Amino acid sequence: MINLSKLSKIDFLVLISVVIIGLIHLPFPFSGDQALFTIGALEMQQGKVLYRDFWDLKQPGIYYFYFLAGNLFGFNEIGVHIFELIYMVFFSIILQLTLKTYFQHRIIASLVPLLTVSAYYISSYHRQFTQVEGLVGFPLFICLWLTYQSFNHEGKPRFIQLLISGFMGGIVLIFKLIFLPILLAFWLTILLHSVLIKHQKFQKIFIEICVPIFLGLIFPILVVVSYFAGVNSLSIVYKTFFVYPRQVVADGTFNISKLVFGTAWFLKNFVTLVLIAIVAVNVSLRQGKNLLTLLLVVWFVLGLGMIVLQARSLWSYHYLLLFVPTGILATKGLDILWQPFKELSSRRIKVLVSFLFLLPLLLNFQFKSVALVKNNFALTEETRFKYQTVFREDYTLLRSEISFLSQPGNLPGEIFVAGDPSIYYLSGRTQATSLNGWSLELFLSEQWPQLLQELDLSKPPYIFISDNDESRIKKGFPKILELIEKRYHILSKSNDGIWYILN
Template identity: 30%
Template sequence: MTRLRIGAIAAVLLAGVLSLPRPLGGDQALFLYIAKSIDHGSLLYRDLWDAKQPGIYIFYAVAGNLFGFNDIAVHLLELIVMLALAVVLQRTLPDFGFSRRAAALAPIATVLPYYLVAATWDLSQLEPLLGLPLYLGFWTSMRARDSTQHQARWQLAAGACCAIVSIFKLLYLPYGVLFLALSMRRDRRARTAAAWALGFAAAWSPVLIWVLAHSLVHEVWYTWVTFPMTARRQAAQPLSVLTSSARSFGRSFAPVAALALVGIWAHRHRLERWMVLALAWAALALVLDLAQFWWRYLYWDATVPVGLFAVLGAIALADNAREHRRVVLGSLGVVLLLAVYALAPHRQRIAESFPDPTATLRHTDARDDLRALEEPLYGDLDRTLAVLRAPDARPGPVVIFGSPIVQLASGRAQAGRIPGFLANTLGSDEWHDFATQMRSTPPAYVFIGEVQGISESEFLESRGTEVLEILQQSYCGAAHPAAGRWLVQCRDVAQVPGALRRATGNP
C-alpha cells in the first residue's frame, strides 16, 4: 500500500515539476505584480487596487519571499499546496469508508488531472488553490458531526478553513454555510454554530485588524461589496463565452466526470451523508461559477468532489470486472477515449517534455519556446517592450490597457492605483477616478492592447471618454508592435477636464 501512495504522489510531483516553467496568464501576472509592489511597501487597495480579497496576494507574496518573484516560484508554492492536498486525501478518505488502496490512488483522480489539462490561464488561479482549504472544511465538518468527542474542536477547525476560503474570495462564503448546515446535529445546533463562528472569526481577525489599522474600511467596503455589484453588469459577456468555457473545461475534465457518473450511479440507492455533502458542494460550485464571469478556470473549485466520485466509479468498475466484464471493458474504453480527447490540445506541450523533462527548467531558450507556445504574447514580448528599453526612452511609470503580462515584464511601476487591465469592468465613477489619477500621476507611456481578443480601445471610446480626452490631448504615438500600440506623453496633462483644449483653442 505504501508503494501505491508513493506512486500516486510521485505522479503528481512529476506533473507539477513539468509545469513549473509554464508562463503566467494575465490574471496571474497582475497578482504577482501587486504582490511584488506590496513587498516593496505599497498598500493594497490604497496604493494599488484590484477587486480580489487579500488571500491571493498573500499567496503570491509568500511565493515571492520564499522562492523569488517570478513564475517558477508561484508554480512551486502551488505544487506544494497540491502535494499537501494529495497527502491529506490519502490520509483522510478512509474516514469516509474508502479502502486504503482507493485512498492511496485518490490523487490520480483529484489532483493529477489539474496538471495534465490545465491551460495557462488556469494555473495558479485561486480556484484550484482553494481545493485544499475547501476539502479540509468539508472533512472537518463531517468529523465534527460524526465525532462523539472534541466536536467543538472540529467545528472550530471547519470554521477556520471556510474563513480561509472566503479570504481568497468572499463570494465563496456559501461553501462554509453549506458545510455547517449539513454537518449540524439537532441536539447541538447552537453549540456547533458557536464553535464554527469562533473559528471563522479567528481566521478573519488578522485581516480585519489590518484593515482597521490602515483605515481601509471605506476602500474595502467599496472593493468587496459595492464594486462587484456593478462590475458584473459592466462586463456583461455574450452567452458564447459561457458555452466556450464550459465546452473547453468539459473536454478537459471529461474522463474524470465520466468515472464520477459511474460512481454516483453505483451508489444511487445508498448515498451516505458525506456523498450528499459532496454532491451539494459540486452543485453549489456550478451556481457560484455561473454567477461570475464564466471563465473556465472558475470550474476548478468543483474538481475535488467530482474526483472523489470518480474514485468510487473506478472502484465500482473494478468490483464488477468479473461479473459484468463486457460492460466494464466498454466503460473503460469510453474513459480511455475521453482521456485521449482531453489530452489532445496539450499533446505538443506534453511531447516536448520528453525525453528530457527538465530541459525547460535548465535552458532559457527551451523555456522561452514553451512560453511562446502557450501564450503568444510572450513570443512577441521583446518587440512589444522595445520602446521602453530604447536608450532614449522616457523614464517614469506606465499605464497598460491590456494584459498585465506587459506591465510585469516592463519592470516599470504602474501609474496610479487602478490597473488598465480592468477597463471592461469599470463604471463611470471608476473611469472618473482613472482620469483623476492620470492627471495626478501622468504616465510616461500608455499601452493599448487586447484582453481576451477584445481591444481595450473599445472601452476607452465607449466608457472612458474622459481618459481618452487626456490621451488625445497629451499623448503621441510612439510605437505600434503587433500586440498593440504605445503612446508617449508629449504635452503636459491638464489638471482640469477640457483645460488644455480651451487653452490651445483645439476643438
C-alpha cells in the same frame, strides 16, 4: 501533525507521479491574470497597500498566495509554480490520509491525487493555473472533511473539528466571498442531520455547532480587517467587497457564450470523470446514503451555481472550483466498479476501457510533454521562452513590443497599460496608477474620473493602449484619451495597440 507513516508504497508512488506531472508545468507562462497578481504582490512587498495603492476587484487571498510564493521562490513563473506545486503535493497527502476509509479498495484510495490534483495540472493551461478557483479547493476540502468528521463526535473533539472547519471557511472567504453558500451548505447539513436524524434538541445543537464555526470563521477575517483598519483602508475595502460587485452585476448582462465556452472546456477535460462520478453518486447515495458523498455533491451543485452567477465575467478557470469533488467522486466510482473491472476476462478490453477513461487527460499530457522535450526541458532562459511560446504565441510579440523599455536612453519610472498586464511583468515595470487597465469592461462610472486623475498626477513616461481598450475608453470616458493626446505623442504602433511617450 501529518503522519506520513500511514502512507503505503503505492501512496508514495502516486505522490511521486503528482510531483513529476507538476514539474512539467513549472516553466508555464503567465496569462494576464497571473501577471497582474505577481505585479500586485511585488508592489505589496515594496510597501504598497492592496486596494489603496493597487486596486483589484478580487478578494486578497490570491494576492497573499502570490506574496508568499514571490518572497519564498521569486516573483516569476518558476517561483509561483514551485510554491503552487508544494501546495498541491501537500493537498495530495491530505487527500490520501483522510479518504482511506471512504473507499473499499486500498489501491483505489491511493489514486485520489491522480484524479484530483493531477487532473488539475493536466487539464490546465496558462489561463487556468494558480487562479482562485484552483487554489481554494484545498481549504474547502479541509472544511468539508472536518464537518463530516464532526458527525461522529461530540464534546471537545467536535468543538475542535468545527473550530478548524470554520477557520478554513474563513480562509476560503478571504479568497472569494461568493463561496459562502457552499460553506453554509456544509454546516447546515450537519445541523439538519443532528436535528432530523439524531433527534437532538435544535437550540442545544445549534449552539454547539455554530459557536465553534463562528469563532473559527471570524478569526482570519478579523486579522484581515484589522490590517486594513491599521492602514486606513477599510472604506475602499468595503466598497471593493460589497458595493462594486453588486454594481458590476447590475450594470452587466448575462453572457451565454462564455457560459457555453466554459462548460465545453470543463466537459472536454473532465467528461469521463463526471460520468464515472455519476455512478458513484447513484450507488453511494441510493444504497449507502453516504454523508461524505452527499457533501461532495452539495459542493459540486452549489459550485456550479456560483459559476453560473458569475456569467458576466465567466472564464474557463471558474470551473476549477469543481475539480476536487469531481475527482473524489470519480475515484469513488472506480472503487465501486473495481471488482467488475477485475473480473473482465480479456486484457485487451481492460486496456481499452482504461485508455478511454483517461483519453481526455492523456491528450493534454502528451502535448505538454512533447513540447517540453522538444525544448530541452526548458532548462535555460532561451529554451524556456521557446517552450512558453508554444502555449502563448503572443509572448514573442509582447517581448518585442516592450524591448525598448530596457534600452539605453529610455525614460525611467512606472508606466500605465490599458491591456495585458503581462507587459508590466515582462518589462519589469510597475503601474503608475492604483487602478489597473486589465478589466476596463468592468469599470464603474465613478472609476473613470479616478483613473483620469491618477494619470494626470502620476504622469507615467509611457502609456500603452490596446485597440480593444481604446474603444472601451472612448465609450466609458473619452477625456482620458484627450489627456493622452494633449500630453503624449505616439511612439509606435503595433497590431495590438499604440505606445505613447510623454512630451
